[in-house]
Amino acid sequence: MTGMDDQPKIDVPRTVSMPVGVILRVTPGVTRWQAEVWSLAGVIPFAPPAAWRVLREAGDVAEWHAATLALELHRSDTDSLVQNLAASDVPSVWVALRGAGRPEPHRVTASPFEASFNEIDGEDRVEKVAMPPAMQEWVKAFVVAHHEDVPFVKRRRDRREEGDAQNGIGDARIRQGADVWRTPKSLRTRK
Known part of the structure; x- marks a missing residue:
């Protein structure tokens, strides 16, 4: 995580929240089956509450402040935030829209x-x-205050002897000569 490690750690709560305004743009549809097209136009950090307030209109195109939702950051999610900030060219915000026609922002x-x-x-x-x-x-x-790089450690298999496995599956009192679950060592001892 280059660039973020050299900053001093500050006292930030484990979970923080910011009100984010969601701006949706409506444009005329290109077919007769779709009268209008709704798309995400932007977000407003620290936005006041709003519900479908017109921000701008230009001809057939309009931008609406559709909703104000809470963007929550959790201490356990800092790996994904680092991925967003450092690995991508342009850090992004994702908005989940629900419904056909005029969508309702819900996350x-x-x-x-x-x-x-x-x-x-x-x-x-x-x-x-x-x-x-x-x-x-x-x-x-938030990332500087809470992120800890945890190195990846590949788990290694335990070395076991060939005969240490379970000696078959099922009832041990019933002879199972053709059982595919038998270990090779148990098959050799039966002969």
């Missing part, structure tokens, strides 16, 4: 791992947008 996250769990069916979708600089600094401060 916002900065974790790419958590975003992949939100798509449930054909009417639900997850869209991403670039994370604003103020939100990047807030997430970075």
Whole structure:
């Protein structure tokens, strides 16, 4: 994690929350079966509460402050936040939208791992947008305070003797001559 290790650790709670405004853009549809197209246009960090307030209109295109949702960061999710901040060219925010037609925003996250769990069916979708600089600094401060690099350790198999395995499956009182679950050592001792 280059660049974030040299910053001093500050006292930050284990879980923090930020109100995030979700901006949806509506444009005219290109076919007669779809009158309008709704898409994610952006997010507003530290946004006031709002429910479907028009922000801007230009001809047939309008942008709405659809909802204000809580973006929560948990101490156990810092690996995914590091992935978002350091590994990607542009850090992102993911918004889960529910419903066909005019979608309803129902979740916002900065974790790419958590975003992949939100798509449930054909009417639900997850869209991403670039994370604003103020939100990047807030997430970075949380990561600096809580992230601990845990090195990957590959588990090694235990060495066992060939005959130490279970001597077959099923009732031991019933002769099982053709049992495929017998160990090679037990088959040799029966002859």
